Amino acid sequence: MELDMDRFRQIFLQECAENLEVLEAELLALEAGLADDDSINKVFRAAHSIKGGAGTFGLSEMSRFTHHLETLLDELRSGQRQSTPALVALMLKATDVIAQMRSDAEAGGNGSSPNAEDISQQLQAALGKGEAALPDTAVATTATTEGADWQLEFVPHADMLASGNDPVRLLRELAELGMQVKQCNFGRLYDADYDPQLCYLSWSLTGPGDIDESEILEIFDWVEGECDVNLSRQTTASPAPVLTDAEPLAVTAAVSSAQPQPVASEPPKAAAPARSAPEQSIRIDIRKIDQLINLVGELVITQSMLASLEGTDGEDTQERLARGLSLLKSNTKALQESVLGIRMLPISFAFNRFPRLVRDISQQLGKDVTLKMVGEHTELDKTVLERIGDPLVHMVRNALDHGIEMPDARRNNGKDAGGTLTLSACHEGGNVVIDIEDDGAGLDKQKLWNKAVEKDLAITRDRRIDEFSDAQIYDLIFAPGFSTAAAVSDLSGRGVGMDVVKRNISDLGGSVEITSKLGKGTRFRIRLPLTMAILDGQLVAVGEELFVIPLINIVESLKLDTDCLIKAGGGVVFYQLRQQTLPVVWLSELLGTRGEPGPIPLLCVVEAAGRKLGLVVDALLAQQQVVIKSLEQNFRRLPGISGATILGDGQVCLILDVPGLVARRMAQGGKADAVTAA
Amino acid sequence: MECLTFLLGNERFAVDILRVREIRVWAAPTRLPAVADYVTGVINLRGMIVPIVDLRLRFGIGDANVDMNTVTLILGNGEERLMGLVVDAVADVLVLSEQDAVTSKLGHSAVLPFLQTLVRHQRQVVAVLDVDALMDLHTVAQGEGDHAA
Numbered sequence: 163m164e165l166d167m168d169r170f171r172q173i174f175l176q177e178c179a180e181n182l183e184v185l186e187a188e189l190l191a192l193e194a195g196l197a198d199d200d201s202i203n204k205v206f207r208a209a210h211s212i213k214g215g216a217g218t219f220g221l222s223e224m225s226r227f228t229h230h231l232e233t234l235l236d237e238l239r240s241g242q243r244q245s246t247p248a249l250v251a252l253m254l255k256a257t258d259v260i261a262q263m264r265s266d267a268e269a270g271g272n273g274s275s276p277n278a279e280d281i282s283q284q285l286q287a288a289l290g291k292g293e294a295a296l297p298d299t300a301v302a303t304t305a306t307t308e309g310a311d312w313q314l315e316f317v318p319h320a321d322m323l324a325s326g327n328d329p330v331r332l333l334r335e336l337a338e339l340g341m342q343v344k345q346c347n348f349g350r351l352y353d354a355d356y357d358p359q360l361c362y363l364s365w366s367l368t369g370p371g372d373i374d375e376s377e378i379l380e381i382f383d384w385v386e387g388e389c390d391v392n393l394s395r396q397t398t399a400s401p402a403p404v405l406t407d408a409e410p411l412a413v414t415a416a417v418s419s420a421q422p423q424p425v426a427s428e429p430p431k432a433a434a435p436a437r438s439a440p441e442q443s444i445r446i447d448i449r450k451i452d453q454l455i456n457l458v459g460e461l462v463i464t465q466s467m468l469a470s471l472e473g474t475d476g477e478d479t480q481e482r483l484a485r486g487l488s489l490l491k492s493n494t495k496a497l498q499e500s501v502l503g504i505r506m507l508p509i510s511f512a513f514n515r516f517p518r519l520v521r522d523i524s525q526q527l528g529k530d531v532t533l534k535m536v537g538e539h540t541e542l543d544k545t546v547l548e549r550i551g552d553p554l555v556h557m558v559r560n561a562l563d564h565g566i567e568m569p570d571a572r573r574n575n576g577k578d579a580g581g582t583l584t585l586s587a588c589h590e591g592g593n594v595v596i597d598i599e600d601d602g603a604g605l606d607k608q609k610l611w612n613k614a615v616e617k618d619l620a621i622t623r624d625r626r627i628d629e630f631s632d633a634q635i636y637d638l639i640f641a642p643g644f645s646t647a648a649a650v651s652d653l654s655g656r657g658v659g660m661d662v663v664k665r666n667i668s669d670l671g672g673s674v675e676i677t678s679k680l681g682k683g684t685r686f687r688i689r690l691p692l693t694m695a696i697l698d699g700q701l702v703a704v705g706e707e708l709f710v711i712p713l714i715n716i717v718e719s720l721k722l723d724t725d726c727l728i729k730a731g732g733g734v735v736f737y738q739l740r741q742q743t744l745p746v747v748w749l750s751e752l753l754g755t756r757g758e759p760g761p762i763p764l765l766c767v768v769e770a771a772g773r774k775l776g777l778v779v780d781a782l783l784a785q786q787q788v789v790i791k792s793l794e795q796n797f798r799r800l801p802g803i804s805g806a807t808i809l810g811d812g813q814v815c816l817i818l819d820v821p822g823l824v825a826r827r828m829a830q831g832g833k834a835d836a837v838t839a840a
Numbered sequence: 841m842e843c844l845t846f847l848l849g850n851e852r853f854a855v856d857i858l859r860v861r862e863i864r865v866w867a868a869p870t871r872l873p874a875v876a877d878y879v880t881g882v883i884n885l886r887g888m889i890v891p892i893v894d895l896r897l898r899f900g901i902g903d904a905n906v907d908m909n910t911v912t913l914i915l916g917n918g919e920e921r922l923m924g925l926v927v928d929a930v931a932d933v934l935v936l937s938e939q940d941a942v943t944s945k946l947g948h949s950a951v952l953p954f955l956q957t958l959v960r961h962q963r964q965v966v967a968v969l970d971v972d973a974l975m976d977l978h979t980v981a982q983g984e985g986d987h988a989a
């Protein structure tokens with residue numbers, strides 16, 4: 163009995179998540195004035211079923227809370243009350259609270275949320291006194307006695323303003339959380355050389371202890387390295403040490419209990435630690451299941467057809483066997499594709515969070531941004547989908563914060579005051595292409611370059627900007643040195659953590675490409691493999707060993723013409739392929755393979771991150787789909803190798819990591835780069 | 841402690857039998873680039889890719905020839921990471937007790953870091969190896985045991 167309840171609870175939690183999505187989407191539509199008559203009904207039904215389900219499963223706090231929202235929605239539905247922006251904003255906040263309760267319940271808790279009390283009071287106030295009395299949602303929340311109060315020291319570095327970060331904005335955001343300024347310290351103001359462009363002030367704030375630590379820290383996300391932040395609980399113990407910008411933004415929270423227990427803060431985006439890992443599950447379109455059942459049926463028929471041949475040796479046996487085998491082959495392929503299809507989910511699972519995110523961030527920034535989404539039904543592997551979520555959020559935030567200008571600046575440049583952010587996804591060959599495009603200010607190559615020189619990135623040493631292509635300069639954004647650094651004001655810190663974004667995407671076997679027009683906008687194009695389990699590979703022989711090169715990376719293969727080889731200094735070799743000059747690598751040398759080279763060396767031209775490289779191999783063999791196996795599971799990552807696969811004869815065959823090889827070749831290349839770029 | 845004993849050249853070694861997942865006939869592994877020379881490659885163990893260390897090369901004992909007796913011991917650590925060890929032959933299973941321990945540290949220098957204890961058994965001294973040390977990828981990767989030559 164107990165077990166069954168658990169299962170139903172899981173189903174409820176899943177449905178609850180779906181209902182929350184409906185709530186959020188419809189409320190956003192309502193706010194944008196895009197809602198039809200049906201919207202309120204939908205929102206009401208979603209709230210109603212959350213309330214009912216929560217009650218059934220003993221989540222009484224959730225049920226009670228949702229009840230207030232439902233009552234409010236009922237009044238809206240029956241026309242007793244008109245929808246106002248403030249009301250919709252409040253309902254969105256209530257949705258967040260329910261979502262927090264749901265996560266808590268999923269993690270094994272009793273479905274509570276730290277913000278429930280506050281929002282619940284606001285809902286009741288709205289219900290009781292009508293809309294006129296609706297409290298301003300930006301008003302600081304009342305302090306509760308739960309936990310010790312927060313103490314926050316916020317000390318901007320003098321040059322923080324230069325990066326376009328306004329302390330007042332941060333204070334306003336803190337006020338929204340319920341943090342209040344206790345004291346403004348202007349000691350530094352009396353320094354001898356007063357410069358009006360620098361910030362000399364610092365602030366001490368206090369706030370109720372029930373605010374989530376990560377929420378407070380998240381506000382300082384964009385100014386990491388530009389200010390010192392010291393967050394602590396009010397305590398009798400010695401104060402926590404002030405952090406300097408040399409350290410990552412971390413906080414020691416000394417709780418005023420008998421044993422002060424230092425708690426290292428998690429990265430702000432990390433969710434509250436789950437009390438127990440929720441069961442991994444996936445919802446599958448029933449049509450996909452039907453298709454699978456059909457295919458298995460076909461397979462059984464083929465099997466019995468082949469079985470009937472056993473022991474017969476008539477004339478046509480050979481022919482029937484051949485027919486059976488070819489049927490088996492096509493059945494297996496179809497079955498494989500369908501089974502993989504189970505893991506495929508529409509990208510809307512990742513896109514769904516963006517309407518709300520874009521609304522919240524653009525409101526915070528005082529910008530007017532319209533979000534367009536295209537191709538939400540494009541499917542990709544669940545694992546890829548889960549891991550692309552965070553990089554996408556990061557890029558969208560960056561586009562909003564730094565890409566799209568303030569309304570005034572846009573008007574001055576002859577553009578609409580409102581900006582547009584477009585998220586689109588589509589299939590292209592065996593890949594998914596995701597575009598994040600804004601019509602903002604665009605990237606300024608010269609400024610990027612200056613920044614790179616200032617940062618003394620390796621790539622810029624003794625080189626001039628005109629030696630590089632646009633793409634190479636835009637790629638500077640992804641250099642580790644660009645992250646966390648104080649950003650150049652108007653071109654901004656597009657680089658905040660972009661190296662991490664790039665690494666995440668590379669880890670998925672994907673690539674990012676930037677195109678930009680100054681004053682017109684920027685587009686990030688992410689290319690991802692559909693799945694991480696299988697790839698189309700080209701088997702190549704090097705000496706007596708075999709390797710797989712992912713087909714997606716291969717541009718062309720041709721006979722190596724030794725006349726076209728150009729030997730540069732330091733053992734660097736290039737190949738003159740028509741108009742292009744490609745760096746060339748002998749795989750036999752690189753991988754130290756055994757065996758004699760083949761009589762006719764072949765050049766396999768591969769491409770990754772927009773750069774080409776020639777790989778010399780001895781023979782091209784079959785092209786086939788290979789199942790990717792991890793080397794790291796039992797061993798470790800090897801340079802130049804992305805994984806392994808098992809061939810038909812049971813032998814292990816290594817898969818070449820083309821992006822890795824290209825990157826390594828470029829890093830070694832030194833001057834070689836300039837030749838290819840020219 | 842029950843131990844599986846095996847031979848490298850003429851020397852007798854042992855490992856905790858509870859850590860031995862299976863004993864396989866030697867099969868040619870797929871070579872890996874940029875690894876220590878005693879990591880002879882990887883094999884396919886029912887769909888898993890398992891690295892193979894030739895213990896004779898690692899310890900520099902005997903010659904790394906393959907004959908009918910050559911076997912691969914598949915060892916597992918606590919987290920179920922697997923690794924194969926190529927040895928000359930497996931011998932019997934012994935029950936060893938601490939009373940049999942020999943204090944003096946004998947044996948080849950390349951073996952010492954992996955030595956758990958030396959045990960006298962009948963007229964022989966058996967070197968019991970520490971499986972965790974053998975499976976430590978850090979030392980495998982660094983190629984500490986290049987005494988093979």
